[in-house]
Amino acid sequence: MERNEALKRVMAALVARNIGRALSEIHNYLVVYPQNQPMAEFNALRNEYEIMARYWRQGYKDPQLEKNYNRLLQRVYTLYADLSHWRRISSSPFLSATYSQLMTSAYDWSVSTFRMEMESFVSNVAMVALEPENRQSQRLYELHVAHQKHMELLFNYLYTSRHWSEATSQAFEEMLLSPTIDSNDQQLLVSAITLSLLNTFDFEKFRLLVNVYNQSVDEPVRQRALVGWVMGRNYTLSAVFPEEREMVEHLLEDEQVCQELTELQIQMIYCMNAQSDHAKIQSEIIPDLLRNSNLRITRNGLEEKDEDPMEDILHPEASEERMEQMEQTIQKMVDMEKQGADIYYAGFSQMKRFPFFQRISNWFVPFSMNHPDLHEELSNNRSYKFLEGMLQVGTFCNSDKYSLVLAFSQVVDRLPMSLREAMQRGEMTMMGFSEIAKEQLSTPTYIRRMYLQDLYRFFRVFPHAAQFDHPFKPSEELGHVLFFASPLFCGTPLEHKFDKVVSLLMRQNRSDDAKRLLQCYSPESRTFAYYMMTKDYEQALMLQPENEKAMQGWARTLFARHEYEQAAAQYERLINKNPGKQSYELNRAVCLSSLGRYEEALQTLFRMNYERPDDMSVSRVLAWTLTCDGRYEQALTLYDKLTTDDANPNVNVKAQRSTLNAPRSTLHTQQMVDDLLNKGFCHWFEGSDLSLAVSCFKRYLELTGETADAVLESEKELLTKKGISEPERLMMLDAIMQ
Numbered sequence: 001m002e003r004n005e006a007l008k009r010v011m012a013a014l015v016a017r018n019i020g021r022a023l024s025e026i027h028n029y030l031v032v033y034p035q036n037q038p039m040a041e042f043n044a045l046r047n048e049y050e051i052m053a054r055y056w057r058q059g060y061k062d063p064q065l066e067k068n069y070n071r072l073l074q075r076v077y078t079l080y081a082d083l084s085h086w087r088r089i090s091s092s093p094f095l096s097a098t099y100s101q102l103m104t105s106a107y108d109w110s111v112s113t114f115r116m117e118m119e120s121f122v123s124n125v126a127m128v129a130l131e132p133e134n135r136q137s138q139r140l141y142e143l144h145v146a147h148q149k150h151m152e153l154l155f156n157y158l159y160t161s162r163h164w165s166e167a168t169s170q171a172f173e174e175m176l177l178s179p180t181i182d183s184n185d186q187q188l189l190v191s192a193i194t195l196s197l198l199n200t201f202d203f204e205k206f207r208l209l210v211n212v213y214n215q216s217v218d219e220p221v222r223q224r225a226l227v228g229w230v231m232g233r234n235y236t237l238s239a240v241f242p243e244e245r246e247m248v249e250h251l252l253e254d255e256q257v258c259q260e261l262t263e264l265q266i267q268m269i270y271c272m273n274a275q276s277d278h279a280k281i282q283s284e285i286i287p288d289l290l291r292n293s294n295l296r297i298t299r300n301g302l303e304e305k306d307e308d309p310m311e312d313i314l315h316p317e318a319s320e321e322r323m324e325q326m327e328q329t330i331q332k333m334v335d336m337e338k339q340g341a342d343i344y345y346a347g348f349s350q351m352k353r354f355p356f357f358q359r360i361s362n363w364f365v366p367f368s369m370n371h372p373d374l375h376e377e378l379s380n381n382r383s384y385k386f387l388e389g390m391l392q393v394g395t396f397c398n399s400d401k402y403s404l405v406l407a408f409s410q411v412v413d414r415l416p417m418s419l420r421e422a423m424q425r426g427e428m429t430m431m432g433f434s435e436i437a438k439e440q441l442s443t444p445t446y447i448r449r450m451y452l453q454d455l456y457r458f459f460r461v462f463p464h465a466a467q468f469d470h471p472f473k474p475s476e477e478l479g480h481v482l483f484f485a486s487p488l489f490c491g492t493p494l495e496h497k498f499d500k501v502v503s504l505l506m507r508q509n510r511s512d513d514a515k516r517l518l519q520c521y522s523p524e525s526r527t528f529a530y531y532m533m534t535k536d537y538e539q540a541l542m543l544q545p546e547n548e549k550a551m552q553g554w555a556r557t558l559f560a561r562h563e564y565e566q567a568a569a570q571y572e573r574l575i576n577k578n579p580g581k582q583s584y585e586l587n588r589a590v591c592l593s594s595l596g597r598y599e600e601a602l603q604t605l606f607r608m609n610y611e612r613p614d615d616m617s618v619s620r621v622l623a624w625t626l627t628c629d630g631r632y633e634q635a636l637t638l639y640d641k642l643t644t645d646d647a648n649p650n651v652n653v654k655a656q657r658s659t660l661n662a663p664r665s666t667l668h669t670q671q672m673v674d675d676l677l678n679k680g681f682c683h684w685f686e687g688s689d690l691s692l693a694v695s696c697f698k699r700y701l702e703l704t705g706e707t708a709d710a711v712l713e714s715e716k717e718l719l720t721k722k723g724i725s726e727p728e729r730l731m732m733l734d735a736i737m738q
Contacts, residue, residue, distance in 0.1 A: 003087050006028065007080070010083075026080065035083075094467055102153070159192045161196055183366075212225040224451055235486050258494050260444060269504060351400075356406055363454065495522060528543045531543070537550050564595045571584050606622070623675075690732070
């Protein structure tokens with residue numbers, strides 16, 4: 001913890017662009033936690049800074065001062081990044097063990113060696129076709145075993161690597177763009193660089209991922225690079241690396257980039273819904289599937305139910321109905337997936353306990369039937385045709401495909417014989433799993449979505465995922481996931497896509513996240529949709545004066561402000577625009593009642609009550625208006641009907657009153673059941689039997705949990721208007737409390 005605090009002070013100085021203070025904090029850190037190489041680098045940086053400062057103090061005007069200062073600031077950050085990197089590794093047994101294994105190996109870690117091995121693998125695999133047929137399979141397996149070991153070492157080396165030089169970054173960039181290296185290898189390297197970037201920001205790695213995204217012609221590599229630089233961005237360091245903003249602004253000049261970023265943002269939001277999607281599947285879909293299937297779950301696995309010979313005679317249509325219901329249930333799950341839900345997360349997250357997933361690189365390697373860890377399972381599997389077909393068209397991410405193959409051999413023998421035989425013949429369908437057309441498998445949207453699911457599973461399921469900073473940590477708010485809210489994208493062409501994301505956040509009841517993003521709109525990007533989402537209806541009407549939704553919102557706003565005259569005028573406009581709409585007429589009547597224009601309000605309410613005698617909303621507003629107008633007998637007749645169990649079945653008064661945003665006399669189209677309370681006031685104002693008023697108040701307080709003091713105080717103005725004196729209020733309060 002002390003190390004963290006010391007490094008945080010260094011970071012604070014860097015963000016403030018104060019090299020002197022940053023060097024001072026680094027010196028304090030190295031005194032307590034001495035390291036030879038960082039100390040040598042620190043001394044070199046301090047000497048350079050002191051020379052720069054000495055010339056400045058002597059009054060020398062260096063035309064390159066700003067440029068040199070910025071360059072030195074970035075080098076000081078590099079030292080900080082290496083110190084932070086080493087602190088993370090040394091404090092983590094998992095990372096420390098991985099790093100030690102790499103450093104004690106005899107492997108040549110030069111970039112040229114990496115590239116040579118990967119290019120040799122591609123050419124050697126191609127040469128296998130020239131060997132005798134009886135030798136090809138074994139030779140191919142041997143090549144993949146050796147290559148997989150090499151790639152695992154390289155993956156571990158990259159995600160534990162320190163800050164890169166520009167030359168190292170350039171060499172890796174050329175390798176990731178080279179057509180002579182296998183796409184699967186390039187994808188794996190991008191993921192390793194992403195993990196490294198997440199833990200410690202490295203501008204050279206960030207630039208590499210941006211360039212690979214911008215230049216690669218391999219779509220899976222492009223999409224991984226896109227996710228990598230978006231997740232690894234760090235606008236906090238914009239004062240140190242202003243080039244980050246410049247690179248992003250250049251990218252966003254392309255509309256296609258803006259579109260892909262918008263899709264990525266939406267997909268990342270859906271990733272965070274995996275747990276709630278699982279709960280819905282468990283409660284709504286799985287029970288229906290089992291209820292209508294011919295299978296049952298036992299301790300020994302799935303078993304077929306014994307068929308009832310009388311079923312076809314007594315209920316000949318039952319079988320077809322069950323099949324239809326099952327198809328409808330499956331369609332629900334398919335629809336969820338089409339909307340962006342990760343429908344397989346919960347199921348496959350339980351299938352990551354195989355030794356295969358103990359090696360971190362296997363979480364990110366693209367699926368391949370040639371992966372050496374699958375050799376034994378696939379060679380002994382007699383249902384290969386079914387498995388291959390499922391993997392080709394099923395909407396599974398890479399790690400789920402590996403889970404499926406590894407688990408399949410363990411469960412296939414426990415399946416009913418009829419199912420096994422159908423699988424061996426390749427006749428078994430994908431029932432229960434959604435399918436996708438082959439042409440869609442290569443779309444950027446699908447590729448990106450599957451990769452995000454791989455990342456999400458890794459960060460949420462891998463036992464050592466806590467060693468990595470990542471955006472998918474469970475939280476009520478989206479945090480780093482909502483990258484649209486980063487200052488990196490504010491004031492850019494991407495703002496034109498904000499509306500779509502805000503709308504999604506509102507539909508998912510993520511109001512705090514929606515507010516965060518709304519605050520990022522620049523004045524130039526505040527469209528009609530922006531003002532509607534911020535509920536600034538007055539501004540919205542200035543852009544679209546005749547928009548009905550904006551008029552409704554503005555009328556409600558005026559009403560909440562107690563500006564009843566203007567609100568009534570707005571509702572008058574709405575009635576003229578949409579004659580006969582009940583909610584507009586009812587709300588206008590409430591406005592008139594609030595203004596004391598009871599006769600006008602009652603003309604409308606009596607007519608509506610005559611036309612809709614069973615409409616409780618109309619009766620409720622009419623009863624209160626009659627109460628305010630002093631027509632207590634008529635009002636009580638209505639309240640007697642409103643407060644019966646038949647009129648308000650299963651009413652939870654507390655829950656319904658919690659939506660009240662305006663004074664109690666503003667009973668309008670919202671479902672606010674204040675009938676008991678209002679009936680109490682009516683009895684009080686009528687005055688013939690105050691015990692009835694007390695009874696209504698007590699019952700209301702029991703249901704809502706409110707206090708009598710608060711209720712009477714909230715209606716103090718109305719009580720005064722009705723001639724209720726202070727002693728009468730106090731005696732009523734005492735009567736209620738007894």
